[in-house]
Amino acid sequence: VAARGADRRLRILSLGCASGEEAYTLAMLARDTLAAAGWEVSILGVDVNSAMIEKTRRGRFSAWALRETPEEIRQRWFRPDGRDFILEPTIRASVTFEERNLIDDDPGLWQSGVYDVVFCRNVIMYFAPEQARLVVGRIEHALSRGGYLFLGHAETLRGLSGAFHLKHTHGTFYYQLKERAQHLPSRPAWSEAPQDVGVARLAAVADADSWVDAIRRASERVAALTNARGSGAPAPRSRSAAGGWDLGLVFELLRKERFEEALAIVDGLPTEAGNDPDVLLLRAVLLTHRGRLALAEAACRRLLEVDELSAGAHYLLALCREGAGDRGAASYHDQVAAYLDPGFAMPRLHLGLLARRAGDVDAARRELGQALVLLQREDASRVMLFGGGFGREALTALCRTELLRSGGKP
Numbered sequence: 542v543a544a545r546g547a548d549r550r551l552r553i554l555s556l557g558c559a560s561g562e563e564a565y566t567l568a569m570l571a572r573d574t575l576a577a578a579g580w581e582v583s584i585l586g587v588d589v590n591s592a593m594i595e596k597t598r599r600g601r602f603s604a605w606a607l608r609e610t611p612e613e614i615r616q617r618w619f620r621p622d623g624r625d626f627i628l629e630p631t632i633r634a635s636v637t638f639e640e641r642n643l644i645d646d647d648p649g650l651w652q653s654g655v656y657d658v659v660f661c662r663n664v665i666m667y668f669a670p671e672q673a674r675l676v677v678g679r680i681e682h683a684l685s686r687g688g689y690l691f692l693g694h695a696e697t698l699r700g701l702s703g704a705f706h707l708k709h710t711h712g713t714f715y716y717q718l719k720e721r722a723q724h725l726p727s728r729p730a731w732s733e734a735p736q737d738v739g740v741a742r743l744a745a746v747a748d749a750d751s752w753v754d755a756i757r758r759a760s761e762r763v764a765a766l767t768n769a770r771g772s773g774a775p776a777p778r779s780r781s782a783a784g785g786w787d788l789g790l791v792f793e794l795l796r797k798e799r800f801e802e803a804l805a806i807v808d809g810l811p812t813e814a815g816n817d818p819d820v821l822l823l824r825a826v827l828l829t830h831r832g833r834l835a836l837a838e839a840a841c842r843r844l845l846e847v848d849e850l851s852a853g854a855h856y857l858l859a860l861c862r863e864g865a866g867d868r869g870a871a872s873y874h875d876q877v878a879a880y881l882d883p884g885f886a887m888p889r890l891h892l893g894l895l896a897r898r899a900g901d902v903d904a905a906r907r908e909l910g911q912a913l914v915l916l917q918r919e920d921a922s923r924v925m926l927f928g929g930g931f932g933r934e935a936l937t938a939l940c941r942t943e944l945l946r947s948g949g950k951p
């Protein structure tokens with residue numbers, strides 16, 4: 542509305558609109574807010590299912606479909622007809638529905654920069670990644686500058702597009718088209734690495750002030766036991782075949798918890814590596830492991846400039862913020878990480894620990910329960926990278942202990 546004040550015109554697209562609830566709801570909202578103030582709001586609903594489009598145009602809804610519609614809205618905009626409810630004709634007339642397939646190269650639908658807001662909820666989650674990427678690319682093309690995209694709550698653009706900023710309000714994530722689309726490097730393909738279990742170090746975690754504190758204490762103990770602390774490892778100076786930096790040695794040192802040596806190698810990389818998301822993430826991980834939180838936080842923020850949808854960066858930021866005593870921001874970044882990557886166990890585990898410390902046992906049980914499930918299928922290399930020196934079994938045992946402490950069933 543701020544951007545369109547001059548021509549007082551908004552264009553909204555509802556993709557995969559199904560039976561039209563979203564599009565009609567938008568029409569009702571627009572009627573009361575914008576149309577009353579002289580705005581022209583056009584709403585287009587699109588679905589591949591022709592029978593659904595036909596039914597939607599009739600505007601007939603069952604009592605079940607309106608079960609969560611406030612009584613006041615139902616009385617105002619619907620007329621009972623037998624066991625159903627018919628939507629008021631002017632609202633019906635204010636929305637256009639068209640049968641179209643989002644996969645098709647359809648110039649009529651995908652015009653450049655014509656929509657201010659696109660809703661595409663619970664549609665791309667059914668597509669193969671190539672199809673999802675194709676459709677998101679078309680939405681990007683069809684959105685006006687700074688336009689908004691709303692996905693379903695279990696959908697993210699992570700791995701699909703780097704052209705959007707992630708936004709958050711009212712408990713919801715949504716996206717805004719960047720001013721200038723940036724093409725982002727692909728996600729890191731971390732190599733599989735064996736796990737160091739370290740169950741004995743768990744006691745330190747349960748009583749540590751923060752997760753970062755626990756990681757630091759555990760690491761110090763390992764460092765004290767390790768005598769191989771030479772620094773003669775040569776820095777990788779060449780790009781790997783995949784186009785990124787050859788970070789195998791850094792991973793090896795990370796796996797052995799020789800963080801300072803790993804950091805020395807990462808810091809010795811050529812300047813251009815400073816824009817590589819893999820290098821930035823690794824540096825942030827290593828700094829976090831060493832408890833150098835201000836530097837780790839700066840590394841995370843730099844990574845988010847390059848890859849705004851990096852779940853790893855948000856998770857590490859959560860640790861840094863907790864270390865700085867800012868539990869609200871820690872919880873926020875964990876939530877963003879969990880949203881961006883629903884299979885990521887660590888932010889759930891961290892949210893569980895934060896909740897238990899704050900005395901919110903319901904949230905602790907919920908998050909720890911989810912972490913427990915996710916940990917079993919978590920990628921081994923990710924456990925190594927983000928597990929703070931703890932292996933899958935150790936983290937699972939920690940989850941169980943914390944669940945018990947929160948009154949849950951392990």
Ligand SMILES: C[S@@+](CC[C@H](N)C(=O)[O-])C[C@H]1O[C@@H](n2cnc3c(N)ncnc32)[C@H](O)[C@@H]1O
Nearest residue numbers: 557558559588589590641642643644662663664
């Ligand atoms: C799970 S429903 C989601 C409906 C609604 N957006 C919501 O969130 O409640 C998915 C909808 O996407 C539509 N759809 C699936 N593939 C499509 C495609 N290739 N083009 C257009 N619509 C599609 C389906 O017909 C269905 O109505």
